[in-house]
Amino acid sequence: MRGAARFRFRPVVETDLPRIMEIEAAGFLHPWSEALLRAELGHAWSIQRAAVAAGPDAGDRILGYVIFWLVHDEVHVLNVGTDPEARRRGVARALMEEAAAIGRGKGARLSTLEVRRSNAPAIALYRSLGYQEVGVRPRYYAEEDEDAIVMTLEFDSR
Numbered sequence: 480m481r482g483a484a485r486f487r488f489r490p491v492v493e494t495d496l497p498r499i500m501e502i503e504a505a506g507f508l509h510p511w512s513e514a515l516l517r518a519e520l521g522h523a524w525s526i527q528r529a530a531v532a533a534g535p536d537a538g539d540r541i542l543g544y545v546i547f548w549l550v551h552d553e554v555h556v557l558n559v560g561t562d563p564e565a566r567r568r569g570v571a572r573a574l575m576e577e578a579a580a581i582g583r584g585k586g587a588r589l590s591t592l593e594v595r596r597s598n599a600p601a602i603a604l605y606r607s608l609g610y611q612e613v614g615v616r617p618r619y620y621a622e623e624d625e626d627a628i629v630m631t632l633e634f635d636s637r
């Protein structure tokens with residue numbers, strides 16, 4: 480079954496922030512703060528989507544989320560995360576596809592993101608979606624002295 484059929488997407492609202500922070504804390508060395516997440520909800524250029532399981536008995540528990548900016552003709556993915564218990568079920572793939580669909584619908588031509596060099600699962604996810612590695616930002620994650628890989632996906636090419 481395709482991701483879009485197994486999950487539904489909805490905007491993130493303020494009352495979701497504790498749940499989003501839970502997933503952040505489980506997935507990131509430096510999770511976003513609640514203040515930072517709340518600020519995203521207020522930016523006109525920032526779009527957030529939560530994935531929840533589809534179906535009448537599925538409830539509304541967030542399995543994952545994506546946060547991206549839409550600036551000019553570019554989607555810039557800031558953050559995507561899946562609850563550890565819901566991983567490898569296509570949640571992040573579906574969220575990334577949803578972000579791309581929203582961006583394309585609003586005229587975006589490409590998507591860009593940065594990812595830690597060591598984040599093999601995320602790099603595998605982005606590659607599987609067609610993203611290509613186009614550059615490196617040396618020591619972008621200064622605290623760990625770690626490079627960022629810059630990846631892009633041109634929507635027109637697919």
Ligand SMILES: CC(C)(COP(=O)(O)OP(=O)(O)OC[C@H]1O[C@@H](n2cnc3c(N)ncnc32)[C@H](O)[C@@H]1OP(=O)(O)O)[C@@H](O)C(=O)NCCC(=O)NCCS
Pocket residue numbers: 505506507543557558559560561562565566567568569570571572573594598599600601603604605607
């Ligand atoms: C990276 C992350 C978002 C993937 O979420 P997910 O919902 O488990 O991903 P999906 O199930 O949609 O996986 C889609 C594809 O990505 C790749 N992938 C995902 N996790 C992987 C892993 N642990 N190892 C190798 N490939 C992986 C695979 O190609 C996978 O397809 P497959 O399952 O058919 O092989 C998740 O591991 C996570 O939340 N990590 C912590 C936060 C993070 O690093 N976010 C990204 C940086 S912003």
